[in-house]
Amino acid sequence: MSPGKNPWPNRFTKHAGIDIPVICGAMYPCSNPELVAAASEAGGIGIIQPVSLVFAHGYDFRAGLRYMRTLTKKPLGLNLLVEKSAKRYEDRLKAWLDIAMEEGIKFFVTALGNPTWVIEKVRPVGGIVYHDVTNLKWAERAVGYDVDGLICVNNRAGGHLGAESPEKLVEALKKFGLPLICAGGVGSHKEFRDMLALGYEGVQLGTRFIASTECSAHSDYKNAILKAKASDIVATDKISGVPVSIIKTPYIEGIGTEAGPISKWLLKHPNFKHYMRIFYTLKSVWQLKQSNQRGSSYKDFWQAGKSVDTIDSVTSVREIMEELIGKN
Numbered sequence: 001m002s003p004g005k006n007p008w009p010n011r012f013t014k015h016a017g018i019d020i021p022v023i024c025g026a027m028y029p030c031s032n033p034e035l036v037a038a039a040s041e042a043g044g045i046g047i048i049q050p051v052s053l054v055f056a057h058g059y060d061f062r063a064g065l066r067y068m069r070t071l072t073k074k075p076l077g078l079n080l081l082v083e084k085s086a087k088r089y090e091d092r093l094k095a096w097l098d099i100a101m102e103e104g105i106k107f108f109v110t111a112l113g114n115p116t117w118v119i120e121k122v123r124p125v126g127g128i129v130y131h132d133v134t135n136l137k138w139a140e141r142a143v144g145y146d147v148d149g150l151i152c153v154n155n156r157a158g159g160h161l162g163a164e165s166p167e168k169l170v171e172a173l174k175k176f177g178l179p180l181i182c183a184g185g186v187g188s189h190k191e192f193r194d195m196l197a198l199g200y201e202g203v204q205l206g207t208r209f210i211a212s213t214e215c216s217a218h219s220d221y222k223n224a225i226l227k228a229k230a231s232d233i234v235a236t237d238k239i240s241g242v243p244v245s246i247i248k249t250p251y252i253e254g255i256g257t258e259a260g261p262i263s264k265w266l267l268k269h270p271n272f273k274h275y276m277r278i279f280y281t282l283k284s285v286w287q288l289k290q291s292n293q294r295g296s297s298y299k300d301f302w303q304a305g306k307s308v309d310t311i312d313s314v315t316s317v318r319e320i321m322e323e324l325i326g327k328n
Contacts, residue, residue: 018074112132187308
């Protein structure tokens with residue numbers, strides 16, 4: 001990025017080293033290497049989801065990073081779900097972080113836990129850590145951890161979502177003085193422009209990038225996004241124990257969107273909630289991978305946000321980025 005070239009010279013674009021304040025959010029299983037790299041090459045920043053890279057797309061983690069480096073020399077980011085979990089998974093996270101740092105990654109997005117150990121590891125070498133939050137309570141915790149910025153996940157997001165509107169979130173969190181990124185509901189130039197006008201320094205997209213030529217998601221998934229309206233997006237706690245937004249289909253209507261009473265009790269119990277979330281997550285990882293690869297012949301199980309209202313075509317990542325910023 002050359003001096004004076006960036007039309008959005010704010011703290012976020014400086015932190016990420018990018019020209020366009022757009023994040024291609026980490027998605028399981030949709031974050032295939034070609035999609036992540038294309039988002040960075042087009043001027044934003046693609047975030048690597050390591051579980052997706054390794055288990056959904058079959059790459060050795062270091063080899064996957066090096067493959068992406070053949071597709072773009074521009075900055076890439078890494079997503080780390082830092083919730084307290086099984087030791088084997090925590091060891092794997094730490095190994096992925098070490099490899100990412102060795103391969104030159106400087107921008108990190110953490111979620112679902114305390115990111116202090118990530119901050120302590122990356123900051124001495126110039127690393128930047130943004131953390132996912134859904135409300136004031138979790139933002140206060142993240143600020144206490146000394147993160148560099150906040151990914152503000154609102155009630156229009158795909159996948160894991162919050163309960164508050166983008167307007168309410170920015171109003172509540174601007175007092176912290178950190179860069180705020182709007183995550184949820186952005187799929188066109190209008191939303192991009194509106195969110196920056198509200199005070200966000202950038203936006204994070206997921207659903208819009210699934211409907212791209214570079215995304216390896218099954219065509220049935222992409223077609224489901226094109227056909228869906230915002231009213232078709234429903235929240236379920238059956239995937240990971242916390243609300244996740246998906247497209248309502250006959251299959252979803254049949255199984256329902258709420259966990260049963262015993263599951264809900266276990267999910268709230270301090271001694272069992274982590275194990276229940278692991279169980280739900282492992283189950284959903286398999287199911288999402290199957291639906292992503294096999295399409296609607298398996299089960300209609302598509303994560304998506306309310307930006308589906310603005311998505312009517314499958315185009316390249318570069319075309320998506322140009323439309324977002326009003327270039328075309």
